[in-house]
Amino acid sequence: MIEARGLLKRYGAKTAVNDVTFTVQPGQVTGFLGPNGAGKSTTMRMIVGLDRPTAGSVTVNGKPYTAHRRPLAEVGALLDAKAVHTGRTARNHLLAMAATHGIATKRVDEVIELTGLQSVASKRVGGFSLGMGQRLGIAAALLGDPRTLILDEPVNGLDPEGVLWVRNIAKYLASEGRTVFLSSHLMSEVALTADHVIVIGKGRILADSPVAEFVDGAARKVVRVRSPQATELADLLKAKNAEVEDVEPGLLEVRGAEASAVGELAATSRIVLHELTPVASTLEEAYMSLTADSVEYQSEDLAAVAAATSHHEGSKA
C-alpha cells in the first residue's frame, strides 16, 4: 500500500508535483497515467526516497521508504532502465544489489531466468538494448520479493512479447495480494493492465477511479449538431436534461441524448439542422481531453498559429 498525502515537489520556481494525495491499494494493479512531464516520475522517486518532497509525505506499507530495514523486500522499483552501471554485467549488478540484503545467489539466478535474461546475464549492461535494460530493471525490482512494486513506464522499449509479459506479470503479482503501481503515458496500456487508474497532469491529480468507471465515463457518446437556431435548440435540449456545450456559434455538442432524439426534437420544434452527427469518443480522446490543459510540451497547430498567434490557447477545453 502506498499513501501519499499533500505531496509537493518544487524544483526552483517550477512545481513538478502539486499537493498530490492518493492511495494505492494492494491486490490490484493501479495505473499512473499522465502525459510526459506531468510529474509521474517525480512522484515515484519521492515514494522511494530518492527525491525529498518539498511538502507532504508518502509512506509505503505504513512507513516512509527510508525507515524500512529491508527496503528491497518492501518495494521493488523500476524507475528507469538506466539505473545500472554500464560497465558491469547484468548478473554482477544483481549480485551487488542482492548483497545489501543478504539475498542468496540462487535468487539472483531465479530473477534472471524469470525475466528471460539468461543469454545476456554475463554481458556488460552498456551493450543492452532498451528492452533488455527494462528486463534487467524488472529483475532488480523483483530481487527482494517485494510486497509493493513501482514500475515507471515498464513497457517502454519492449517488443510486443515483452509488453504482454509485463502486463501478465503485473497482474500476476497483484493477484498474489501485492501492490502494483505502474505508470504510463498511454491510456490504452493502462486500460489493458490496470484495475484502478490515477490520472495526473501538470502535477495535479485529475482522476482517481476504477478503470471500468473511467472507461464508462470516457466513452460517453457525443452528438454534434449544427444549426442556425443553435441557441434555441440548446435551451430545448437542456430542458430535456441533456448536456449541451457551445463549441462555436451554430455548433453544439450534446451529451446524454441520442442523435435520433435530437433530430425528432428539432423537427417538432421546426428547427433547421445543417448537421447531426453521432460522435463516439474513444478512450484515448477522453484522456486527451482530460489532460489537454496539462500537457507540458504541447504541439501547436501550425495553421492556428499562423492565423492568430494571440489566440493559440485554443477553445478545446
Next chain:
Amino acid sequence: MSATVTAPAGGAASGPTTEHTPVHNVTFWRVLRSEWIKLWTLRSTWWTLAATVVVMVGFALLLAFIVQLVGNEMEGASPEDQAAMGGVLGGTTVVAAGFEMAALVVAVLGALMITGEYSTGMIRSTFAAVPGRLPAFFGKAVVLVLVTAVLTVVSLALSWLVTYPLLNANDATVDFGDSDQIRALLGTVLYVTLVALFALGLGALLRHTAGAIFTVVAIFLVIPTIFQIATLAAAQLEWVGVVNKLLPSVAGAQITPNAGAFPDVLDPWVGISVLAGYTLLVLVGASARLKLQDA
C-alpha cells in the same frame, strides 16, 4: 531480444516467488560486501590498479638506474660527498619514487567509485537498496582505503624487490632497522590512501568524473608546482611560504621519503594530519550533500 519468457500465469512454479526468498536487514557489513562486489566487477578497477603498480615499480627502477649512474660517477669521491648523495637518493626515496603519480592514479579510482554511479544512474539503484545513503558512501570509503593501502604496500614491496640488486651494488638499500625509513614507507601508504579518499569525497561533492579528476590534479599537481616556483621566485613573500607548507600535497608529503627541501615545512606527523584534516573536510561536505540533496 528473442528470449522466450513464460508468462507467470502457470502457477507458483513459474511465478516470481518459487518459494520463500530470505531477505535480511541491510547492515553495514552487507553494504560493505555489496561495495566490494561493485569494485571488483568493473574493468576500470583492474586498469587503475595495474597502472598504479606499473607507475610505482617503473619510477623506482628508473631512479635505481640513476643511483647506479651517480654511483659510477662518484667512484673515488670523498666519503663525505658520497654520504651526502646517499641522503638525497636513499633506498626509501628510490622505492617510493612513483608515489605522487600513483596517488593520482588511485585518485581516479576513488573518484570513479562514486562519479561512475552518478554518470550511469547506478546511484539510484544504490540508494534504493540503501536508503540511508551514508552507509553506502562509507562502505565505498572503507573498501577504497583497504584496497589502496594493500595496493601501495604491494607496490612498495615489488619496487623494493626489483631495485634491490642495483641498490645493493651501490650500498643504498632500505635500512629496515631505521625507524625514520620505516616511517617514510608507511607514510607513503598513508599519503596515497588519503589522496584516494580525498578524491572519493570530491567525486561525491561534484558528482562529475571529469570535474573531480581535474580538481584532484589541480590540487595535488598543478597548484603545488606553481607554488614550488613561487617559493623560489618570491622567497621574500612570507604568505607564499605559509600557503605552500599548508598545501595538501606539500603538507602530506613531509612524512614520505620525498620530504621537501624547503626551509619552511611542517613536521611529518603534523603534515599528514593536515592532509587528513582536508580529507575529512571533503568527506563531511560530501556526506552532507549526499544526505540532503536529491539523488
